[in-house]
Amino acid sequence: MLRGFGARPARDGSERTSDPLPSLEGVIAHLRLLPPPPAAPGAGSGSCRGRSYDLLVIGGGSGGLACAKEAAQFGRKVAVMDYVEPSPQGTSWGLGGTCVNVGCIPKKLMHQAALLGSALKDAQHYGWNISQPVHHTWSVMAQGVQNYVKSLNWGHRVQLQEKKVKYFNIKGSFSDPHTVCGLTKAGKETVVTADNIVIATGGRPKYPMDVAGALEYGITSDDLFWLKESPGKTLVVGASYVSLECAGFLTGIGLDTTVMMRSVPLRGFDQQMASLVTEHMESYGTKFLKRCFPTKVEKLKSNRLQVTWKNADLDTEETDSFDTVMWAVGRAPDTKTLNLETVGVKTNSETGKIIVDASEATSVPHIYAVGDITEGRPELTPTAIAAGKLLAQRLFGQSSELMDYDNVPTTVFAPLEYGCVGLSEEAAVQRYGSDNIEVYHAFYKPLEFTVAERDATQCYMKMVCLREREQRILGLHFIGPNAGEVIQGFALGIKCGATYPQMMKTVGIHPTCAEEVTKLHITKRSGLDATVTGC
Structure with a gap:
């Protein structure tokens, strides 16, 4: 409502509505007397004035979205700015970042397609009549995967809307430490100001620029x-x-x-x-x-x-x-257009990644970074999500809990999957010395490989432990079917400081591959054959 016009409070606190409406000339004359509205910091001459938020997240991937949605839970005014620069081949995608669009999700689905191909071969040994030759149609698989990814893009848009998080489909850059501006596809300038800014733009694949073509x-x-x-x-x-x-x-x-x-x-x-x-x-x-x-x-x-x-x-x-x-x-952090040097956000000159402390803070107060873009952090979706949520809780929820990056489990979804948590054998030896490390290991054969007569030569696991006192488990490594599912449960124990004797007291589920972890008893040091035979 215009100051000086319209309904005015009466002396008893009620609203008086009986005043006559002012004339158009009176409104114009009044507006001329008002001071101009203050310009948004760094707004410049853009066609859109700055908007002020409690939190602006630059990057709509796993870490950024998690941070934004968590902040919105505290009733804060939150915005997400995300834009996908098409690849050199012209490929682009929707909201959700690398994992959803060009990483974990489509990768795992196409890995599943390959596993089904192997299962078809196995099926014949189990009595299934499969007509030959078996043929795979890429376009059918691709359409199914791409449709699912698009549904996730839409789901993220809906979630942001439900949580009242403003979404800007804009590629932004800093104009000052509190201001980010960018252009819409139509060329309209948008300027966004925020008290706190989180950079979560992730990475993009590298090209070998020294290779012609x-x-x-x-x-x-x-x-x-x-x-x-x-x-x-x-x-x-x-x-x-x-x-x-x-x-x-x-x-x-x-x-x-x-x-x-x-x-x-x-x-x-x-x-x-x-x-x-x-x-x-x-x-x-x-x-x-x-x-x-x-x-x-x-x-x-x-x-x-x-x-x-x-x-x-x-x-x-x-x-x-x-x-x-x-x-x-390899992958490179997507920071080139952010204008980080102008606002003083420090990066590693070799990797281009943003340097952060234990609280995900950059060299500039109120500017933070999470996910693949940060120096020294695992490039994993779940760590970015956890770090993003914890950051929002510290900023707006009176929490002081930091992200713990130790003992983060992961899996390589190769045809025979490799899952691990904790230290590699090399890292354990480097940290504690070979004389202080005990490695228990076993080659095993998954039961499902037997009838199908599949080669199990590379099905192997090892547990890296300290030799002294309790024999705390430093790392667990597993190659075999469903490695991610196997490692996930053991990761909890190792996170909680599990020891080798505790693992040996754990009863396995028979007949599974995972139970072999609870029966590891041959050490590398002994030189004995580590092949598991029978039950």
């Missing part, structure tokens, strides 16, 4: 899950879990797939387990070009891609042609 002709995981047609004969370059998981399910649905690795597989994971994963993939049908690195990609008249690479071991140059070349050579 890499950007023009290659794809990444940002594109693979949204392909309408089969990628055909595929070269996957990289030794990361992204590389091995994608190559694994491509092989599993019947595609000719090759992995090119410059160095060791699954760097950062236990290297004995990593070797077993790649050994199984080779026996499963994935080809490996080890100690090789590409030098150029060229498009042939047939539209196939000719790749030239060097073999470091043989010191030779080799070539082959593929239908698709996929780069899985």
